[in-house]
Amino acid sequence: MVMKKYICFLILSLFTLSLKAKIRLPNILSSNMVLQQQATTQLWGWAKATERIKVTTSWDNKIIETRTDGNANWKVDIQTPQAGGPYTITLQGENTIVLENILIGEVWVCGGQSNMEWDYNRGITMVKEDFDKLSKLKIRFFNVPRITSKTTQDDCGGNWTACDSNTLKSFSAVGYYFGKYLNQDLNVPIGLISSNWGGTPAEIWTPENLVESNTILKDAATKNKPTPFAPVTPGYAYNAMIAPIVNYNIEGVIWYQGESNKEAPASYAELMDIMINAWRKAWNKEFPFYYVQIAPFKYERHNIGALVREAQAKNLSIKNTGMIVISDLVNDTLNIHPPNKKDVGLRLANLALGETYGIKKDVYKSPLLKAFKVNGSHIVIDFDNAETGLMFKGESPKEIFIAGVDRIFFPAMVKIKGEKIIVSNKAVKTPVAVRYQFSNTGIGNLFNKAGLPVGPFRTDDWEVDTSKLKYKK
Numbered sequence: 001m002v003m004k005k006y007i008c009f010l011i012l013s014l015f016t017l018s019l020k021a022k023i024r025l026p027n028i029l030s031s032n033m034v035l036q037q038q039a040t041t042q043l044w045g046w047a048k049a050t051e052r053i054k055v056t057t058s059w060d061n062k063i064i065e066t067r068t069d070g071n072a073n074w075k076v077d078i079q080t081p082q083a084g085g086p087y088t089i090t091l092q093g094e095n096t097i098v099l100e101n102i103l104i105g106e107v108w109v110c111g112g113q114s115n116m117e118w119d120y121n122r123g124i125t126m127v128k129e130d131f132d133k134l135s136k137l138k139i140r141f142f143n144v145p146r147i148t149s150k151t152t153q154d155d156c157g158g159n160w161t162a163c164d165s166n167t168l169k170s171f172s173a174v175g176y177y178f179g180k181y182l183n184q185d186l187n188v189p190i191g192l193i194s195s196n197w198g199g200t201p202a203e204i205w206t207p208e209n210l211v212e213s214n215t216i217l218k219d220a221a222t223k224n225k226p227t228p229f230a231p232v233t234p235g236y237a238y239n240a241m242i243a244p245i246v247n248y249n250i251e252g253v254i255w256y257q258g259e260s261n262k263e264a265p266a267s268y269a270e271l272m273d274i275m276i277n278a279w280r281k282a283w284n285k286e287f288p289f290y291y292v293q294i295a296p297f298k299y300e301r302h303n304i305g306a307l308v309r310e311a312q313a314k315n316l317s318i319k320n321t322g323m324i325v326i327s328d329l330v331n332d333t334l335n336i337h338p339p340n341k342k343d344v345g346l347r348l349a350n351l352a353l354g355e356t357y358g359i360k361k362d363v364y365k366s367p368l369l370k371a372f373k374v375n376g377s378h379i380v381i382d383f384d385n386a387e388t389g390l391m392f393k394g395e396s397p398k399e400i401f402i403a404g405v406d407r408i409f410f411p412a413m414v415k416i417k418g419e420k421i422i423v424s425n426k427a428v429k430t431p432v433a434v435r436y437q438f439s440n441t442g443i444g445n446l447f448n449k450a451g452l453p454v455g456p457f458r459t460d461d462w463e464v465d466t467s468k469l470k471y472k473k
Helices: 002-021 125-136 173-186 208-212 215-221 236-245 265-283 304-317 341-355
Strands: 034-036 040-046 052-057 062-067 073-079 084-092 096-112 139-143 160-162 190-196 252-256 289-292 321-324 368-375 378-384 390-392 400-403 409-411 413-417 420-424 433-436 446-448
Touching: 034 190, 040 084, 052 073, 062 073, 096 173, 125 173, 125 341, 139 173, 173 190, 173 252, 173 341, 190 236, 208 215, 208 236, 208 265, 215 265, 236 265, 252 341, 265 289, 265 304, 289 341, 304 321, 321 341, 378 433, 390 413, 400 420
Parallel strands: 034 096, 096 190, 096 252, 139 190, 252 289, 289 321
Antiparallel strands: 040 073, 052 062, 052 084, 084 096, 139 160, 368 378, 378 420, 390 446, 400 409, 400 433, 413 420
16 A cells, blocks of 8 residues: 555656646747847746757747756747737747747837726726727737735736737726827737736835835835735835846836825935836846826825926936826826826827837927026026927916915916916016926916927925815814
8 A cells, every 4th residue: 555655656746747847938928929029039938957948930930949957947039020920939848839829019018006007997998999999909918917026036927818808808098008009000019018006106116125225215115104905015016027027028118107106205206217227127128118297186295296296207317218298188186097098098109109119290298397597577487398389278377386585376477488488477576486287286278289288397496395285174
């Protein structure tokens, strides 16, 4: 009886070893995936140590051979052609894996928190309008599962799926619209990797050592209070939801986040600078990083939303970044999830088309503060991205205020002169500062003539009141 048990154990052990010896791939490498076109792309995985592995790509029938190392890891570099497909990739070792229905095109990561995460199932029902048109689009989705880890991981769950009326329901609406417009204008397949988590501060998407070694960021991270629905520990989402995909070649990242860093807005610009550069270092690529400035919302403390938006505007100093302004897409400042994700995705797509792909269909950047000059009883404000001129939507300006040395702000009279505005108020004889949309809920009406809203700004660096709001009972 003992001998029979031993033999059964031996057979089971050999069978288990044989399974472990087979070629295994990370989930991000699967049938239906989109690979970045005309690029050096890495394939990688695991197998028995010293196992010989042969990789064949159907677009050129080229065969690449490699061996696993002593840690049972292997990787090869392949060259992808121009956009097209479908293709196959065959991997042969002690077993054979055939990856099918592969498209070659443009690959983007969709990161951030709930406004990037929000989908049809969470109330963004406008995507239903496209359900009967999806077969015409060459878009593929990969949803990274929302998990955390104390240490960096080499794999995550998930699999590539074609965009259809079923898969779209659980995919980022902003990401989908971004991909839709890229697909239509570039006429190439689009691969979208959704890696986001509602309620998360940026620290969890940043390698822990970079937060812990920075006194300012480490102190700011302590202000992220634990919640029952999202992690707050630095690095935990990076380890489980970004690290496993950094070998996968991408064209760039779109990002919608910031609401959960409202308790420490002063450090947000530095945090994002460090996070963006950490991601680029991990991918070994200075990819474009395009992000959404957070929308007006009635937070519990004065001006903290304005301070986050100000920090986000500062991050435009980082090379190869871009920001879209969406204050005009909000119709309810009590809803932190503005439902119009279509125009958010469109503006991100137009930004990418113009900056990354050189297709400048329309004006795609919002006017932003360039310079200001005090001229007697007036202040003249000059803007970038206002070449087409400026205009008000409505009869009178909204959310523009002017102050003197006493720091008391008054609603401003505003004249438009080409790319500039001239700001004044009779009560302010010697003005020194102008603020526009600089509050949690302020929604202005100053636009360029292409219809894009002017970004919120202030010309002063005075201390800002962030005390708790007092509500009438």
